[in-house]
Amino acid sequence: MKKTVAIIFSYSILALIVCICLSFSIKNVPPLLPGNSTAYLFRRGILFFCRFVPAIAFCGFLIGCSVSYRDDAKKAKMRFSHCILVHFQKTMATSILLVFFISLSSHVLVPVIEQKQSTAKTKPILFSEFMSISRDSFEKGNMNLAYEYAFNALLIKPNDEEATFIKEHSEAALQSLKIIEDENTEEKIDFSHTKSAKTELETVSSLLKKAESALAEEEWFEAHYYAYRAIEIADAKDIQFEDAKRMASEAWNHLFDTTLIMDSETSIFFKKKRDAYKNLINGDSTEAYYQFLELAASSEKAARNPDVAQFLHIAEERVKSHCFFIEEVENLRRFETYRNVYFSLMHEDGTKDVIYIRGITPVFNSGKMVQYLRGFTLFTYSEEGTFERSLFVPYAKLLSERTDSFDANTKAQFGIKDDFKTVPYLMLKSISKNTRGISIYPVYEYNPEYTKKNVPYLDNYFILGMPMNDFNLLCETYPGAEKMNLLSLMRIFSRIGDYGYSSEIYRAEFLYRITYPLILLVFFIFLAGFAWNYRLSETQLFKFKWIILIPFITILLHFVWELILYLFKLLDYIFVAGIESAAILPVIGIPVLFLFCASYIFVSRKCD
Amino acid sequence: MKQLLSLLIRYILLNSFATIFFAGLFMFSCGMIQFVPGEPFSFFSKPFFMYGIFYSFPLACICSHILLVLYAIRYPDSIFSTLAAYILLGALSWLVLIPADVKKLASEPALNVVQTGNSSAGFFRKTEDGIYYLSRVDDSGNADGIFINVSGVSGQAGTVIQFSDTKIETDFALPYSDPLIKEAVQPTAFIKYPLLVYHSMLEAAQKRVSAGYAEWVCFASFGLALLSVFAVRFFTLWKLASAVAAIVCAMGIFFMNYLYYAEQIPLFIVHFSDSISKILPMNEPFLFFLNNCIACMFILLGVFTGIFRTRKKTTPENEK
Numbered sequence: 001m002k003k004t005v006a007i008i009f010s011y012s013i014l015a016l017i018v019c020i021c022l023s024f025s026i027k028n029v030p031p032l033l034p035g036n037s038t039a040y041l042f043r044r045g046i047l048f049f050c051r052f053v054p055a056i057a058f059c060g061f062l063i064g065c066s067v068s069y070r071d072d073a074k075k076a077k078m079r080f081s082h083c084i085l086v087h088f089q090k091t092m093a094t095s096i097l098l099v100f101f102i103s104l105s106s107h108v109l110v111p112v113i114e115q116k117q118s119t120a121k122t123k124p125i126l127f128s129e130f131m132s133i134s135r136d137s138f139e140k141g142n143m144n145l146a147y148e149y150a151f152n153a154l155l156i157k158p159n160d161e162e163a164t165f166i167k168e169h170s171e172a173a174l175q176s177l178k179i180i181e182d183e184n185t186e187e188k189i190d191f192s193h194t195k196s197a198k199t200e201l202e203t204v205s206s207l208l209k210k211a212e213s214a215l216a217e218e219e220w221f222e223a224h225y226y227a228y229r230a231i232e233i234a235d236a237k238d239i240q241f242e243d244a245k246r247m248a249s250e251a252w253n254h255l256f257d258t259t260l261i262m263d264s265e266t267s268i269f270f271k272k273k274r275d276a277y278k279n280l281i282n283g284d285s286t287e288a289y290y291q292f293l294e295l296a297a298s299s300e301k302a303a304r305n306p307d308v309a310q311f312l313h314i315a316e317e318r319v320k321s322h323c324f325f326i327e328e329v330e331n332l333r334r335f336e337t338y339r340n341v342y343f344s345l346m347h348e349d350g351t352k353d354v355i356y357i358r359g360i361t362p363v364f365n366s367g368k369m370v371q372y373l374r375g376f377t378l379f380t381y382s383e384e385g386t387f388e389r390s391l392f393v394p395y396a397k398l399l400s401e402r403t404d405s406f407d408a409n410t411k412a413q414f415g416i417k418d419d420f421k422t423v424p425y426l427m428l429k430s431i432s433k434n435t436r437g438i439s440i441y442p443v444y445e446y447n448p449e450y451t452k453k454n455v456p457y458l459d460n461y462f463i464l465g466m467p468m469n470d471f472n473l474l475c476e477t478y479p480g481a482e483k484m485n486l487l488s489l490m491r492i493f494s495r496i497g498d499y500g501y502s503s504e505i506y507r508a509e510f511l512y513r514i515t516y517p518l519i520l521l522v523f524f525i526f527l528a529g530f531a532w533n534y535r536l537s538e539t540q541l542f543k544f545k546w547i548i549l550i551p552f553i554t555i556l557l558h559f560v561w562e563l564i565l566y567l568f569k570l571l572d573y574i575f576v577a578g579i580e581s582a583a584i585l586p587v588i589g590i591p592v593l594f595l596f597c598a599s600y601i602f603v604s605r606k607c608d
Numbered sequence: 609m610k611q612l613l614s615l616l617i618r619y620i621l622l623n624s625f626a627t628i629f630f631a632g633l634f635m636f637s638c639g640m641i642q643f644v645p646g647e648p649f650s651f652f653s654k655p656f657f658m659y660g661i662f663y664s665f666p667l668a669c670i671c672s673h674i675l676l677v678l679y680a681i682r683y684p685d686s687i688f689s690t691l692a693a694y695i696l697l698g699a700l701s702w703l704v705l706i707p708a709d710v711k712k713l714a715s716e717p718a719l720n721v722v723q724t725g726n727s728s729a730g731f732f733r734k735t736e737d738g739i740y741y742l743s744r745v746d747d748s749g750n751a752d753g754i755f756i757n758v759s760g761v762s763g764q765a766g767t768v769i770q771f772s773d774t775k776i777e778t779d780f781a782l783p784y785s786d787p788l789i790k791e792a793v794q795p796t797a798f799i800k801y802p803l804l805v806y807h808s809m810l811e812a813a814q815k816r817v818s819a820g821y822a823e824w825v826c827f828a829s830f831g832l833a834l835l836s837v838f839a840v841r842f843f844t845l846w847k848l849a850s851a852v853a854a855i856v857c858a859m860g861i862f863f864m865n866y867l868y869y870a871e872q873i874p875l876f877i878v879h880f881s882d883s884i885s886k887i888l889p890m891n892e893p894f895l896f897f898l899n900n901c902i903a904c905m906f907i908l909l910g911v912f913t914g915i916f917r918t919r920k921k922t923t924p925e926n927e928k
Contacts, residue, residue: 036863066848128777163920341760342732342739343918352730356756356768378769385744385752387770480791502645505792534847535681546849552856562798567633573793574636577649596913 001090004064008098011060011550015052020045030123031158042121043113045500049112055558057098058527059550065531067093067542071536081605087215087532095524099517107486107513109590118407131163138166146170148330150251164390185339204234204244211247221277221307224251225314228281269295273307280311285318290436313464323429323460325398326440329372332361332557336374338475344500345466350383354500355464360475371372371398376426378462388450391462393428393442393468415465466499474499481509489513503560508576510589512569516528518591519568523561532605611686613681615693619672621816626668627661635661640793640881646728646785655719662713668808669701673835674858681850694838702831707817707824714814719727727751727776733787741778753777805866809819812869819891826892829899830865835859838904839910842917861902 032040049056060296067147075083131447134149151165154160200212212225227248234241276291292312296303303309313537336359345353358375378391403411410416416423432438446456464471473492476484493510497503536542571590575583635656643649673694680690727733728744731752742753750773757767784790795803809830816827840854867873881894 062848066846321846340739340756342741342756344730344732344741352743354743354754356754365856379743379754379768379770381743385742385773387743387752389716390770392768392823498909500730500786502731502792504645505788508792530847534848534851540845543846546844546846549849549852553852556852556855559798562796566799570633570636570793571639573640574649574651577640577643578651 001066001068001094003068004061004094007064008057008060009066012053012056012474013057014047015554016046018145019049019052023048025344030121032120034463035125035456036120036123040117042234043080043117043120047110047113047117050105050113052554052558053105054102054561055554058185058523058557058561059554061094061098061524062527062531063550063554066535070534070538070540073607074538075533076606077605081606088528088599091525091528091602092599095521095528098524099520102520103517106516111483111485117190125155127153127160130156131160134163134166138170141583143170143173147174152412153331202229202233204238204240207233208240208247211244211251215251218254219307219313220251220254221273222250222253224281225279227251263437269305270303273305276310277307277588280318281314283313286323289319290314293458294436309478320429322427324428324430325429325433325521326395326438327433329361329374329395329430332363332372333359333374335361335363337362338478340478342500343474343476343477345464347465351388352381353464354379354381366482369400372396373398373426376428382450384447387447389447390445391428391442391458394440395430395441395524395529396462397430399426399427401463406463414463416463417465420465420467423466424460424464424468424471425465427460428580450549470499477501479565481506486510486513504573504576504580507580507583508569508572511584512572513574514587515572516565517567517589518588519564520594522591522594522598525566525595525602529598529602529605532602609689609702610695611689615690616697617677619693619697621678623668623672623673624731625669630664631657631660632666632704634663640789641784642841644728645731645788645790658717659713659716662709662716663810664808665709666706669706670834670858673698673701674837675843676856677838677854677858678851680838681847681854684841691838694835698831698835702828702835703763703825706813706831707821707828710810710817713810714818727786728831729753730790734791735787740776745776773919808870809862809866825890825897829896829903830861833861833865833899833902833906836906836910837861839906839913844909845917857906863897865895865899868892 020042023041029037029040069087070081074080076087116332130149130153134146134153137143138146146166147170150163150170153163153585154167183327207226211223211226211230214220214226217401223249230244231241231248232246250251255277272291272295276288276295279285279291280288288313292308292315295305295308296312338360339358341357341360345355347353354376356375357373360374361372363370363372373396376393376396380388380390381387400423402422403416403418403420406414406416411418414423426443430440431468442460442462444456444458450456470492473488474496476488476498477492481489489506489510493503493506496506568591572583572587575586579586638656639649639651639653639845671899674696676690676697680687681696683690702902719801727742727745734738734874737759738755738757740753740755742751744752750875752772752774753770754773755769756771784794803808813827816823837854837857840857843851843853873880875892884893
């Protein structure tokens with residue numbers, strides 16, 4: 001079989017060179033960024049080659065076997081002879097190796113190269129869209145947006161003059177408004193001397209200890225905060241509850257002590273701090289956040305104030321628990337991993353949510369993976385298929401939350417089942433990190449008939465009643481079942497019918513992909529039998545003029561292979577459409593049967 | 609004689625199996641064309657299967673003849689019995705069986721495979737510009753749902769249009785009933801084009817058989833040219849090369865005849881053929897002449913190379 005492998009290898013190299021030359025000679029190239037065309041054409045040549053790799057391998061294999069079987073064919077005087085069995089072993093080993101390489105090429109190499117080609121084709125379109133928005137925003141005086149899109153455009157095409165012009169001018173305009181901070185000259189505030197504000201893992205006793213210590217040091221804000229936290233987590237019957245109340249009351253009285261004499265500047269500062277803290281304690285964390293932020297921004301001394309630093313941090317954490325900052329989603333578009341994700345969710349009462357997400361960007365945030373969803377749209381339909389409500393938000397933040405962190409009412413409302421483990425939790429509201437008053441809320445629309453009988457849901461969060469794993473798998477479905485990663489396909493195909501996709505198509509595609517190597521193997525063994533029947537005779541030498549037939553053999557085998565694949569694909573769909581999950585038996589059974597038949601045909605060959 | 613009979617039996621079995629196989633594929637393909645996800649699928653349909661038998665019999669005959677040629681290449685020693693069987697079966701097929709089958713096919717009522725029925729609710733379906741989802745479809749085909757415009761790359765928010773009581777046209781999915789199935793099972797160009805070629809030839813055959821037996825005999829010159837590739841078995845000593853050459857020649861003859869009947873040939877040939885048809889009593893005299901020339905060429909080449917190779921084989925023995 002060494003001759004066979006050598007023939008396949010040489011023919012493959014030659015075919016690869018021809019395909020690359022062909023790619024460079026065909027001028028039909030989509031618009032690309034300057035400097036990308038050579039790499040694009042080279043990859044296109046490899047894709048041409050990969051398309052014909054099975055046929056090239058088949059042709060080389062057929063010719064190689066036909067030549068190599070000449071040598072000791074006369075030893076196979078009867079069927080199932082030792083000679084033919086040895087040939088069968090070598091043929092099987094070579095076939096398995098070829099199946100491995102062909103499968104690798106079609107399932108690993110081709111998707112990677114296609115992804116790179118897609119990125120190369122997308123870049124100029126993305127660039128022109130960014131420039132269009134940037135230009136438009138610049139003309140209208142929206143410098144924030146102009147700067148953001150010009151910045152993104154320059155990341156795609158660094159030397160573009162227009163993008164550079166817009167970026168520089170918008171940056172200058174923004175700096176004159178002191179909106180952008182110059183990172184090189186910013187003095188980082190040192191918060192290292194502030195105590196940790198984290199209280200999640202504290203007990204009542206530890207909080208009371210901290211409150212006592214703060215009282216002793218006349219740190220009234222801190223004392224009240226720890227005492228208040230102790231009240232929140234303590235049981236009313238707990239003996240320490242009264243202590244906590246006493247300490248909180250003492251600290252509060254000191255905070256609101258009108259007899260304290262301070263100079264006007266200190267007094268104003270103190271009052272502002274107290275007002276912000278009062279909002280924090282009363283639950284208005286957003287207002288508290290902005291107030292502490294304004295205090296910190298008012299002067300360097302204020303920013304270094306331990307109370308301001310600590311409670312700004314606490315307020316920010318509390319704000320981030322129910323919404324996110326608009327600035328978090330700036331410049332995210334170019335990092336989008338998935339685009340145009342859509343699926344439906346069926347609920348137990350027969351209603352259906354139809355969800356569409358324009359783009360998804362996963363980001364690591366504080367050690368956790370979060371996903372930012374651009375253009376989140378949701379439509380809810382009744383059991384009869386009539387419209388009930390819709391929800392739209394330009395950006396949503398998606399977190400993976402454990403199912404057991406929700407109460408029974410929430411679970412019932414969103415259709416969360418206990419076996420989901422984790423579910424997608426969406427924050428729909430976003431506020432500006434630095435500027436009070438800028439916020440984005442979700443937009444709800446309800447069918448008036450629906451609101452006559454039901455209380456509309458208008459909250460700033462939403463939970464998708466599905467396992468988080470399924471959400472992640474559905475993100476990969478946009479390119480279609482054919483282009484989906486095999487592992488992801490394997491994990492989702494049995495459930496994808498619940499999400500608005502045709503389960504027949506995904507199941508059939510999965511079965512087709514797993515039987516592809518088996519079908520390849522069957523065809524190789526069949527070709528080996530064919531090669532034996534039509535081998536060179538004992539005294540014949542391979543003539544150079546026969547090389548002229550090789551392209552015809554390749555095209556012929558390519559056609560036969562495409563036909564075989566199509567037939568198997570059709571059979572897969574027919575079995576899946578007819579007998580659903582039981583289709584795996586005939587779909588795998590038929591190629592296995594053919595493998596036995598092809599193997600039997602081969603080992604029953606003899607010299608004649 | 610024994611060998612001849614054995615070949616005849618094998619041919620009949622092979623032809624029958626091929627016809628049933630192709631008819632089954634035809635039936636399943638029609639089933640998939642009509643299939644809509646979410647609706648039940650029926651494996652068997654007698655009308656489609658019976659139509660498939662008549663539709664695929666000529667193809668089964670042609671494939672069987674090519675397999676006979678490959679058999680002759682494989683077993684060069686039994687050439688005379690193979691040749692005798694080949695001529696007999698070829699004549700029978702092209703002068704009796706195929707015209708009868710094509711005549712029967714022409715008289716069969718047209719199959720209503722393509723159905724522009726209602727799409728089922730609850731699935732996402734892709735179109736050129738976007739994706740639509742039907743939440744409800746009534747009996748008259750009016751539907752509620754949403755259309756998602758996914759055009760553009762970065763896009764803005766992505767346009768989502770809601771519609772209600774709207775008639776959904778699925779003509780873009782033709783001949784399939786459902787765009788989902790079209791996207792999944794539509795054959796590639798490598799499969800579609802040969803099917804188109806075969807279908808066009810079958811249509812041409814139906815026209816000729818309807819015009820009378822004399823017209824059919826002119827058409828059958830195509831069959832003669834196809835059968836004459838038997839002579840290719842003598843072209844090379846390497847059996848594989850001979851087999852490939854036979855298949856390539858057969859495909860070439862098929863394609864050449866298709867180009868003529870599909871009127872994809874230079875105009876001057878059409879005019880030339882028309883001018884001859886005024887003198888001779890046939891519609892495509894040029895093609896009839898060309899097919900017969902090809903057949904004669906192959907037969908003569910085959911005879912000469914056969915004699916040459918036989919003499920070459922026997923001469924060293926005589927010299928010894």
